[in-house]
Amino acid sequence: MRERPALGISLEQVTKAFGAQLALDHVDLEIPQGSFVAVMGANGAGKTTLLRTIAGIAVPTSGSVRIAGVEMRRAGPRLRALIGVVAHETMLYADLTVAENLRFHAGLFGLAHPREAVERASERLGVTPVLDRPVRALSRGTRQRVALARALLHDPAVLLLDEPYTGLDEAAAASLSELLEELATPERIVLVTLHDVVRAMAGPRRLVVLSGGRVALDTPIDGRSEDIAETYLGLLRQEVRR
């Protein structure tokens, strides 16, 4: 296992505008190494934009995003390689097999031993039995596992997941929750956007609620999960009334 510097994500006054619409509005966040954070909020609250901005896919209109102290705007491939992203859509090639998809991305990541990395990731995610099947023939839950395997190919220190539970049945969702728990090690940051407050209370150790692009609530999830859930629902009701 390669050595890494202490890692943390720092957002300072981050604003992202799409024309006149502010998706993120002066967001300040400190996410230390070992965090397992749930990001929640109503549709259009800025959750996906927050993830995209941290991943370096979206450039903030103003403010700064730093990972391990390095500004994302100036991040080179080595810093970007610390990040693994599972987007809302799995973005897999439906006509390629699972193995072909994984090998392609291992190649793009520039891994020294792509074949071994594919084997490791697929074993970890339990997708080894479907390696030779085309993605188009897989269920939504299995596709999601393959997308996670792809994100873990290069053993990222920051894992960003955008609504990974969408379209999963209860069994697949429970299995994903277990997996996220397992992945949330003290060396890694796991950031997941969610809609289900019960799920947010079950695994993550911190809750960030966005409302209109601003951080409306940022709290550790401890024994007070019922209070936190109630506060969150209250914020959602306010949002609906607005």
Add this chain to the structure above:
Amino acid sequence: MSWLAPALWLARKDLRLEMKTRDVVASVGLFVLLVVVTASFAFPTGGAGREGVAAGVL
């Protein structure tokens, strides 16, 4: 040449996809056939105009 390896991986992936789906071969093949048929009717095949048209085609 840090772009070369990703470019090769992309080309490999696109070729593999094409081998499976034949999407591009089918659509480009049809386009080529269409151009050849249109050109064969549009351009003179003999006489004085032939040389004049050749330059334009090239």
